[in-house]
Structure formats: structure tokens, C-alpha cells
Amino acid sequence: MSTFIKDFIERETVNRRNFLLATAAGMGAMAVPFAFGGGAARAAISDPAIAWSYRDRASAYWNSVVSGGEAFVESLGKSKDSLVSLINEGSSEKSLADIKAFLAKTGGKCAIACDANDSPNARPVVEAVRDAGAYISTIWNKTDDLHPWDIGDNYVSHMTWSDEKPAEQTARILFDAMGGKGGVVHLGGIAANNPAIERLNGLKNALKDFPDIQLLDAQPADWDTTKGTELMASFLTRFGDKITGVHCANDNIAYGVIEALRAEGIENMPIVAYDGNPEAVKLVMDGKLLATVFTNPHWGGGITAALAYYAATGAFKPSEEPKEHREFYGPTVLVTKKDAADFKAKYLDAVPSYNWKDFWGPSNGQIKYK
Amino acid sequence: MPRILTRENAIRWAPFMVLLALIVLFTAINPSFLSQRNFARIAIAAAPALMVAVGVTFIIVMGSIDLSMEGVVSLTAVLFCFLMLALGGTLASGGWVAIPVILAVGAAIGLVNGFIHVKLKIPSFMASLALGFVGTGAAILLTGGDIVKFNDPTFRALLTWRILGFPLMVYVAGLCLVLAWFIQSHTRLGRYFYAVGGGEELAHASGVRVQHVRMAGFSLAGFFYAIAAILQVAKLGQAESVTGSNFMFMSITSVVVGGVALWGGIGGVWNTLVGVLIVAVINNGMVVIGLPDFLQAAVLGLLVIIAVILSTDRRAVAFVK
Incomplete structure (x- = not known):
């Protein structure tokens, strides 16, 4: 019996090795035509489609995040509707499926802002985006061992808030x-x-x-x-x-x-x-x-989309930025009685207009892990 | 002399005994549980839930189920606040008109619920659950996910004005309970609910227009959900798309714990009152005795099972589905 199993494993291993070698050869052959033309131009997408992937529209928080995303696309001279909403309704499976569908639809010519719904879902999401050659910035959810600099330029940044x-x-x-x-x-x-x-x-x-x-x-x-x-x-x-x-x-x-x-x-x-x-x-x-x-969700929504967008267009190269520009805390503003009136006038009565190229101005330092 | 300690009597009074036992238990652990001020707190927590539970009692007595309460309460609460604000923002300035309007809206939503169930022949479980989602969705659409604050001091007197230590809303809930009892025991409609729940074919053969009774029942339930929504706004001073959440579990549990049988025909609004008080006392008592939070959900579940075991006559039914 044991020899049978041993033989079987050996045969299967050899088969898999052959298969992998054949695949690699095939892939190599496919890559040759692109080696001269496509490769260099890949870093810059002239007019990437923009999407926000988030939980729901039934909360003031996410509505504010999306309003920031819309303000950003309007700053590019586009209409609000050009920001695509990918609503995951609290499902990580839907989050990943929607993002893959968006990547397929745009052929990877896109920039995505995303809260991956839960931490483990962040890795498959950013890997799917990298494999498609698109660009993504995330907020809130990711595991501690996942870092933008390990994935490459396609994973532009991650922002979270320390409470x-x-x-x-x-x-x-x-x-x-x-x-x-x-x-x-x-x-x-x-x-x-x-x-x-x-x-x-x-x-x-x-x-x-x-x-x-x-x-x-x-x-x-x-x-x-x-x-x-x-x-x-x-x-x-x-x-x-x-x-x-x-x-x-x-x-x-x-x-x-x-x-x-x-x-x-x-x-x-x-x-x-x-x-x-x-x-x-x-x-x-x-x-x-x-x-x-x-925690200024409006700014968070706009700047996350802006980071992914400007990395996609080649306006900046994420890997040339320091680590505190790849993983950072979002702003927190304490509101007390003495500054509440000023705060209301500044942030609530009229939504302030932000410079969406000032990526890290209001941010709060590099994320520290315990 | 009739025997008092019969099996039937024991089962009839079991929910009340469970309630007394819980009060004794919590008082023994923390004596401050047994105080008028704490009973007022429990009553405030229980008042809106009681109205929802009374509404669903009629449906359960008919042997159906209604799961639309969360959506209906959210939607009517949001509509009530918007209407109040549109009518000047105070009761005195004509805002009182909002109260009958919202009660009518609640009854109308209930009627739609009954219509879908009866005329389109969709099980009440599914029809009402779906309609509840529609209600929540409509509330989200109206509010855009935001909170609607409503703080007219005259209206909030329901919470802040006390008679004999209990807020006005507790007496309003009490009056509505008496109204429900009157409908249940002294109207033809009330008797038809029991007839339908006890045996639908028999009721039909006896000339009861079962479809009409069902639709009237759902409409009545919607009316009581709207009362709950108004009391909830009085309690919190605001409405939003999640105002009705938690009422489904709270009300169905209360009805069953109080001794109303889910298979229909048995129990009534007094059982529901005791059931709501049991659940409210458990929720309050667990914090008052300092039970760690990770134990509370498990203890609530266990106490509910024990209360149901004690308070329903399971020997009377051939099978439970």
C-alpha cells in the first residue's frame, strides 16, 4: 500500500512540475511582444476610472465618506456620477467580487478606494488589484502583516484612525x-x-x-x-x-x-x-x-480616492515615498465647548474645500503596531 | 369549593410567578432593585415594547406571525418626526394632527401587510418580513441615514411629567393595553381572532369571514406599532432608520414567555404584559446585579427557555413545529 501511495505522489509531483514548466514557458512567450512596447507605459494610466468600495448608505459616516469621494472627482472636472459606488453590505465576499468585476470591466485601468469590510479580506483585494495592474488605497481594515510596500506601487496606501x-x-x-x-x-x-x-x-x-x-x-x-x-x-x-x-x-x-x-x-x-x-x-x-x-470622514473619503488616482496617473510614485506616507493615521479633531462654534462653522455649516493633492497634510503620523 | 391548585391554574399563573421569582432573585442580590425609581425605569423601557408586543399578540393568537414591526416602527417614527416638524414643531402649534395621521399610517401599512398575506396567498412570516424590510428601506431613503431630532417640551412631557412617580407614557401605554383587552374580550373581532387561531376551517364553516378577520388583525397590529413609534420618539427625542431595531426579538420573546402559544388560539394581552415585564426585568436586573456583559446574552437565552417551559401547557398540543 505504502509503495502505491509513494509512487502516486511521485507521479503527481512530476506531472505538476511539468505543468508548471510548460505554463512558465507559455507565459514567457506571451510576455515577449509586450517587452518592447507596453512595459514602460504600464505605470501611467491616462484617465483611470474611480471607484469607492464601502459598507452601506444607511449611515451618516459612509455618506460623508462618499461625499468626499464625489468632491474629489468633481475637482477633476468630472461629474459626481463618475465615482462608482461598490456597496458590499457588510459582506467580504461581495466586496471582493465587486472589485474583481470592476477590474475586469475597466481592464485594470482604474483607481479604487476601499474599506475591505474585515481585516482578512484586505489581502485578496489588494492582490487582485495588483494582478490587474490597477491602483488601490485602503482605510480601516487590514491585517497587521499586510503592508503597501510589500505589495508594490499598486497598493498605494492605508489609512486608519487610532481612537x-x-x-x-x-x-x-x-x-x-x-x-x-x-x-x-x-x-x-x-x-x-x-x-x-x-x-x-x-x-x-x-x-x-x-x-x-x-x-x-x-x-x-x-x-x-x-x-x-x-x-x-x-x-x-x-x-x-x-x-x-x-x-x-x-x-x-x-x-x-x-x-x-x-x-x-x-x-x-x-x-x-x-x-x-x-x-x-x-x-x-x-x-x-x-x-x-x-474623524473627518469627508476628507478621508476624498483623499483615499485621490491617492489611488494620482498614483495611477503617475503623478507620484508610491515606492519613492517614505513609509509614513504609505501607512498613516487619519486626523482626529477634539470638539469642546470653547471651539464647538468654530468647528461647526468650519466643518459642518459649509463643507470646506480641500486641496486633494495635499495627500498627507492633515494626517497623523505612521501607524504603530503593538 | 373549587380547587385552586389545579394544573390548569398553575399554568395560567406560571408566567406571573416567574416574574415574581425574578424580582425576588434580583432584590436578594441587590436590594436597590426593589425601588419605585427602578420600577419606573423598567416601565419606561417596557412601554414602547409593550405596544409592539400587544400588536403582534393579535396576530399570534390567530396562528399567524408578523415580523414587520422593526420596519413599521422605524418608518412611522421617522414620518411622525417629519410631520411634527412640518406642522410647526410643537404639539400646540397644530403638531397634534400628526398623532392621528401616524396611527392611520400604521394601520394602513398593516392593512397592506394583511392584503399581501391573504390575497396574494404569501405566508404571513414571509409577507411581513419583506414588508418590514421595505419599511426600513423607506426610512433610510427619507432620512438619508441621518437622525431626525424632535424635542418639543410639551410632547416630551410623556417622558418628563410624572404622576405618582411614573412618567405619563407609562399611563398612555396602560390605557392602550386596556383598549387592546377590550378589543380582545368584548368585541366580535376579538372573538374571531380566537376562532381563527383555534381552528381556521371550523371558523370558516361557522360563517366567519376568515380573510377579513386576518386583514383586520394585521391592520390593528400596525396601529399598535405606530403607538409604539410615537412612545419611542417621546422616550428618545429622535427618530432614525434604526429606531425600530431590537423590537422583533423583544416582542416575540415577550409574547411567548408570557404564555401566548405560537400555534394560536391561546393567551391574550395580559399574558403579553407579563411577558414584556419579564424580559424588561431580566434586562434591567442583569445590569443591576452586576452580571459581566459576556454572560448576559447567554443568561437571557436560558431564562427565556425556562420561562417558556414553565408557562406553556405543552401537554395540550400534539406536536410543536
Whole structure:
């Protein structure tokens, strides 16, 4: 039996080697005609098609990202409709399939901005783009071992946001408002989400410098307003007057917390939030929230498309850029009462017009891995 | 003297006993659970959910199912806010007109739901689920994914104005519950629901116009979903395309835990009230006793199974599908 298996494996191995050799020979022969004409011109695509691949249109966040992408294509003198939306609806399979379809349709003459939906999906996506000779820039999701400089010029850049430091800043603002003592509760996002973990870590970092402040409890409210109210009501039963400050993982939760407190007639509880949504900024101006954090999704949406586009046209060569221009953090803007009015005027009342060739101006340094 | 401790009585009162046992359990672990202020918090959490659950109770009593509640609540909540703002933004300035309009819209959506189910002969499960998605989609379309804030202080008195320690919305929900009980027990329509749920062919043979009863039932459910939407806006001061999320699980679980049989004909709105309170007490109590968050979902699931075991007469049915 064992000899049979051994023979079989040997035969199959030889066959595969022959097959590979034959394939390589074939490929080589195919490459010859291109060796003189096509090769050099491949680096520059004169008018690449532009696409944004993202999750859904039902959220203010992604709507803002897409508005940035549209602002960028308009800066090229094209119509808004020339930005192709590839909506993955939370499915990594659909994300990859849509991108492959777009690559096939454009024959690789395209620039793609993309959130790969989850981290493991980023590698097949960027490899498909590289194999087609197109260009891609990604945001949010990629594994720590995947780097643009390992893939080549076709993987232009990756941007993400680090929430730990800003969440620590909001916590410090909260603790100062609490007079450096008392009890704080944290209402978090979906427990396994990376931003939820980072935002809680930020709170814990700030706690180290405030020994008289106790973290009473941290529970997930799933980024949701209704869950936020109900969790806050339960916290009030459990801790009562011991709660003197509330740290929320996002604005939506904070809206719920404010309503739970309103029902109890509690008016001036110090609360901080995250995301910088227009309603939250208004609450900061009204003094109902102490602070929130804005990540400028409009700029993120435009600049990600711009990076892929200008690398495709050959306006710059990614491999000649330093690493902090290939993997970097996006901007975070802390919004507090004293700057909320300015912030609203600058970012919300009228969308600022950005220079889409200033790729790294507002960015926040090279990504660090733990 | 009639015997009190019969098997039938035990099953009838089992959901209520489960509720009492939970209150005793949570109070034993953290005495602050048993306070008027906490009961008011539980009541606020339960009021909109109760309206959704009462609506779906009629459908389940008929032996059908309605899964459109999340979409209908989101859509009616968003429409309610837009209409209120269009009518001047306050109850006093003519915004009150929005209330009957939205209740009518809810009933109309329910009627469409019933029509699709009955006339196009699509199972209620599928018809209502699909219509729910349409509702959520319409809410996204209307809001563009944004939040609609609505903060008229007169309207928000539903949350902020308290009588005997409980907010006004709790009494409104209570009144609507009494209305539902009246429909269930003192109208012909209510009796027809039970007739259809107990045996559709028999009801048909007895001259009940089953199709009409079904459509009326779905319309009534839609009406109650719209009440839930208005209470939810009163509770949160805002509406968005996800305002209705979580109501599907919450309401169906409550109805079943309260002792309404999914195969139809058994139970009623009082069972639903107890079921909603059980689920709300569990949700509140788990945080109050400080249960770690990673255990909460599992404990909720286990408690639901235990409550269903105790509160339904499974010997009375030949099989469960």
C-alpha cells in the first residue's frame, strides 16, 4: 500500500512540475511582444476610472465618506456620477467580487478606494488589484502583516484612525469636570469591535492619573441609542448618586444617556462622546456634552480616492515615498465647548474645500503596531 | 369549593410567578432593585415594547406571525418626526394632527401587510418580513441615514411629567393595553381572532369571514406599532432608520414567555404584559446585579427557555413545529 501511495505522489509531483514548466514557458512567450512596447507605459494610466468600495448608505459616516469621494472627482472636472459606488453590505465576499468585476470591466485601468469590510479580506483585494495592474488605497481594515510596500506601487496606501489617544483626551476632560474625584461609568460599543476596545483603553489610560476616580462599570451598549438609555437607567439603579460622570463610546450612545438622565430630572451630569456628528456638536455647544471627537470622514473619503488616482496617473510614485506616507493615521479633531462654534462653522455649516493633492497634510503620523 | 391548585391554574399563573421569582432573585442580590425609581425605569423601557408586543399578540393568537414591526416602527417614527416638524414643531402649534395621521399610517401599512398575506396567498412570516424590510428601506431613503431630532417640551412631557412617580407614557401605554383587552374580550373581532387561531376551517364553516378577520388583525397590529413609534420618539427625542431595531426579538420573546402559544388560539394581552415585564426585568436586573456583559446574552437565552417551559401547557398540543 505504502509503495502505491509513494509512487502516486511521485507521479503527481512530476506531472505538476511539468505543468508548471510548460505554463512558465507559455507565459514567457506571451510576455515577449509586450517587452518592447507596453512595459514602460504600464505605470501611467491616462484617465483611470474611480471607484469607492464601502459598507452601506444607511449611515451618516459612509455618506460623508462618499461625499468626499464625489468632491474629489468633481475637482477633476468630472461629474459626481463618475465615482462608482461598490456597496458590499457588510459582506467580504461581495466586496471582493465587486472589485474583481470592476477590474475586469475597466481592464485594470482604474483607481479604487476601499474599506475591505474585515481585516482578512484586505489581502485578496489588494492582490487582485495588483494582478490587474490597477491602483488601490485602503482605510480601516487590514491585517497587521499586510503592508503597501510589500505589495508594490499598486497598493498605494492605508489609512486608519487610532481612537485610544482621543478617547483618553475626552476622559481627561471628563475627569477635570468631575473635580478629579467620584465614579464614572463607560457605555461601550459592540464588545469585539476594535474601536470599542480602543476607546475603553483610552479611558483606562486616563484613570491612571486620577486615583480618586473609580470606574464603576463598563458595559457594551452596541453603539445604539435605545440600548444606551436602558443601560444608563440600569446603572442609575445600581450605583445611584455614585455616578458623577459618563464616558460614552460614541455619540449615538450619548444621545440615549442624555434621555435616560432627562427622564430622571438629572440635568448637569458631565458626559463625553465620540464621532463628532452634527447633533453631538450642537449638544456640545448647548453644554449637554463636554466633548466629542471628529474623524473627518469627508476628507478621508476624498483623499483615499485621490491617492489611488494620482498614483495611477503617475503623478507620484508610491515606492519613492517614505513609509509614513504609505501607512498613516487619519486626523482626529477634539470638539469642546470653547471651539464647538468654530468647528461647526468650519466643518459642518459649509463643507470646506480641500486641496486633494495635499495627500498627507492633515494626517497623523505612521501607524504603530503593538 | 373549587380547587385552586389545579394544573390548569398553575399554568395560567406560571408566567406571573416567574416574574415574581425574578424580582425576588434580583432584590436578594441587590436590594436597590426593589425601588419605585427602578420600577419606573423598567416601565419606561417596557412601554414602547409593550405596544409592539400587544400588536403582534393579535396576530399570534390567530396562528399567524408578523415580523414587520422593526420596519413599521422605524418608518412611522421617522414620518411622525417629519410631520411634527412640518406642522410647526410643537404639539400646540397644530403638531397634534400628526398623532392621528401616524396611527392611520400604521394601520394602513398593516392593512397592506394583511392584503399581501391573504390575497396574494404569501405566508404571513414571509409577507411581513419583506414588508418590514421595505419599511426600513423607506426610512433610510427619507432620512438619508441621518437622525431626525424632535424635542418639543410639551410632547416630551410623556417622558418628563410624572404622576405618582411614573412618567405619563407609562399611563398612555396602560390605557392602550386596556383598549387592546377590550378589543380582545368584548368585541366580535376579538372573538374571531380566537376562532381563527383555534381552528381556521371550523371558523370558516361557522360563517366567519376568515380573510377579513386576518386583514383586520394585521391592520390593528400596525396601529399598535405606530403607538409604539410615537412612545419611542417621546422616550428618545429622535427618530432614525434604526429606531425600530431590537423590537422583533423583544416582542416575540415577550409574547411567548408570557404564555401566548405560537400555534394560536391561546393567551391574550395580559399574558403579553407579563411577558414584556419579564424580559424588561431580566434586562434591567442583569445590569443591576452586576452580571459581566459576556454572560448576559447567554443568561437571557436560558431564562427565556425556562420561562417558556414553565408557562406553556405543552401537554395540550400534539406536536410543536
